[in-house]
Structure formats: C-alpha cells, structure tokens
C-alpha cells in the first residue's frame with residue numbers, strides 16, 4: 001500500500017507543511033517533541049481536518065481539500081493505538097477485543113479473532129479486566145482491538161512511551177510480528193531512535209512541521225545530521241544477518257551477511273532465521289590490514305564509499321560490505337593517518353559484545369537461503 005500525504009495546516013503559531021509518500025510496511029514519523037508527528041497522524045486518521053492538502057491510501061482519497069473530500073474517521077477503516085491503551089475498564093479483554101469489530105461491516109471483516117489473539121499472545125488474558133493487566137499487556141490488547149476491526153491501515157502514536165524498558169522489550173517482538181506477518185501497513189509515531197531503528201522499514205523525519213528527509217530506515221539512520229544531538233551516538237547501519245548456527249560452549253551465535261561471517265552473543269532462534277541488526281557507527285573500528293591477535297570477533301573486508309566530516313574531530317565513514325552498507329565513526333585524525341579515501345579497501349572490526357537486545361531485532365521471515 002502506498003500512503004501519500006501532502007498537507008498544510010496551521011495550529012496557533014505552528015505550521016505543519018508536510019509531504020511524503022511511503023509504501024513501507026511500518027513507516028515511522030520521527031522527530032523531536034513539537035515537530036508535528038501527532039498532528040500528522042491525526043490528519044491521516046481523520047481526527048484533524050487539514051486546511052489544505054490531500055491524503056490518499058492505496059489510491060483511495062481520504063482528504064482532498066481542493067475537491068472538498070473528507071472521509072470521516074469512522075469510515076476510514078483505520079485502527080488507532082495510542083500511548084495509553086484506552087481500554088474499557090468495565091469490559092473483559094475478550095469484550096474489549098470484540099468491541100473492535102463492532103463497527104466493521106460483516107462483509108469487510110477479514111481479521112480472525114483467534115489469529116489476532118495468537119499473534120499477540122493474549123489468550124490467557126481473555127477473561128481478565130484491564131485493571132489487572134500490566135502496561136505491556138494492556139498495549140497488546142489495545143493493538144488486538146485495533147486489528148480485530150480489520151483495518152486497512154494502523155496508526156500508532158507513541159505506543160511504547162508510557163512503558164518501562166522491560167515492558168518495551170516484552171512488546172517489541174509482537175510489533176515485529178505484526179509488521180512481518182500481517183499485511184496491514186502501520187504508521188508509527190516515535191521520537192526514539194532505538195525503537196524506530198528496530199521497527200521501521202521507512203522513516204519520515206519531521207522538524208518544525210516540515211519533512212526534512214524520508215526513506216528506508218537504514219539510509220536515514222546512517223545520516224548523522226538527521227539525528228538529534230543527544231542521540232548521535234546511535235547513528236549506524238541496519239543489516240540483515242542470516243543465522244547459521246550456535247557456538248553453545250561460548251554462548252555465541254554465528255550469522256552470515258553478504259559481507260562475511262559474524263559472531264554475536266547468543267540469539268535464541270533457529271538456523272535460517274533472518275535478523276535485522278543495527279551496527280552502531282561508534283562500534284566499528286577500521287584497520288588497513290586484517291588484524292591478528294585481536295579480541296574482537298568480527299572482521300569484515302570492506303570498501304570505503306564516502307567520508308563525511310565537519311569542523312569537529314570526527315568523521316563518518318560509509319563502507320560497502322558485499323553490498324551492505326556499514327558506517328564507522330572515527331576521528332578525522334584517523335582518516336588522515338590511515339589515508340582513508342573512497343575506493344580504499346580496509347577491514348571493519350566490530351566487537352561481539354557491542355550487540356545487545358536493543359539492536360538485534362527479531363524477524364519473522366525465516367529460512368531464507370543463506
């Protein structure tokens with residue numbers, strides 16, 4: 001599905017002037033507080049009627065101010081998940097879920113109750129009431145309620161923002177499953193680099209009401225200037241690694257990318273699973289020769305593609321690794337000392353222990369040939 005947005009809307013002193021197209025399975029609207037993410041998601045959902053512009057989803061016009069078209073929220077077939085679950089306290093989980101499908105005409109219901117319950121792992125909660133659920137469980141039920149309505153699109157506005165790190169980690173795999181197994185595109189609002197890097201296929205970066213960049217997540221998050229100052233340590237590359245096997249005695253998992261073999265701390269998944277892994281630029285060292293006698297477990301032969309540096313001490317070196325992109329953050333001094341330049345072949349060295357749960361995404365398209 002392609003979502004096309006091109007809108008202008010004043011709210012007090014704030015002007016939202018945003019335009020983007022996305023065909024991604026999970027498109028993140030990413031940006032600092034007050035950049036317009038919620039306003040934009042509310043325009044897509046029909047909670048806000050823009051003063052000017054057009055929104056289409058799969059060619060279906062939701063808003064077109066020039067043609068005076070405005071499809072009301074309840075006719076858009078869009079599922080909403082907010083930061084707070086907004087479940088009905090007096091209804092059980094089963095009744096909350098069933099409520100979701102109430103407004104969908106019978107002929108248009110494609111979502112199967114038990115499939116949704118299985119996908120979100122909420123079967124054991126069906127007879128409970130929201131007050132007895134944890135924050136993460138409530139959010140899973142809220143997502144279930146949105147899914148059971150058989151939506152054409154799901155909007156999630158900071159769905160993890162009110163959860164602590166442990167609850168976030170618990171819910172992530174369900175969001176990944178939803179992204180990979182359901183056919184429903186998701187628009188996801190967040191200002192967290194870690195969350196967006198793990199979940200999004202596409203990112204729209206907003207700043208002061210304007211789209212400053214949009215594209216594939218890996219491309220966006222390898223660009224230093226698009227991340228907020230305090231999150232620049234998170235700049236990095238996203239690569240797909242296919243699981244080859246486990247070295248149980250060392251607690252390691254062996255994986256393969258287009259550029260070579262990797263060893264990461266043990267990942268609980270079978271051989272053939274394809275994982276999406278974020279390799280932070282600050283964790284990648286460069287060497288002119290293949291290092292020997294070094295503790296780091298991952299060494300890949302790479303080619304320098306591009307070097308970007310400004311007046312500061314650092315440079316961001318973009319690397320080709322068998323068709324994958326990696327990025328390395330080094331000092332400008334190292335660039336000079338090593339004679340780094342586009343086309344130069346070097347070795348990228350990454351310590352296994354730099355990977356943790358936050359940068360190893362689960363994936364549910366398994367058993368791809370490797």
Ligand SMILES: Nc1ncnc2c1ncn2[C@@H]1O[C@H](COP(=O)(O)OP(=O)(O)OP(=O)(O)O)[C@@H](O)[C@H]1O
Pocket residue numbers: 011012013014031032033034035036037038039040191
């Ligand atoms: N009803 C309103 N009237 C006037 N200004 C508004 C209204 N709603 C939002 N704004 C302003 O519009 C701007 C964008 O708000 P919005 O909630 O879309 O940003 P956001 O990126 O979602 O922020 P956050 O991450 O803090 O939720 C802000 O400056 C906000 O104060």
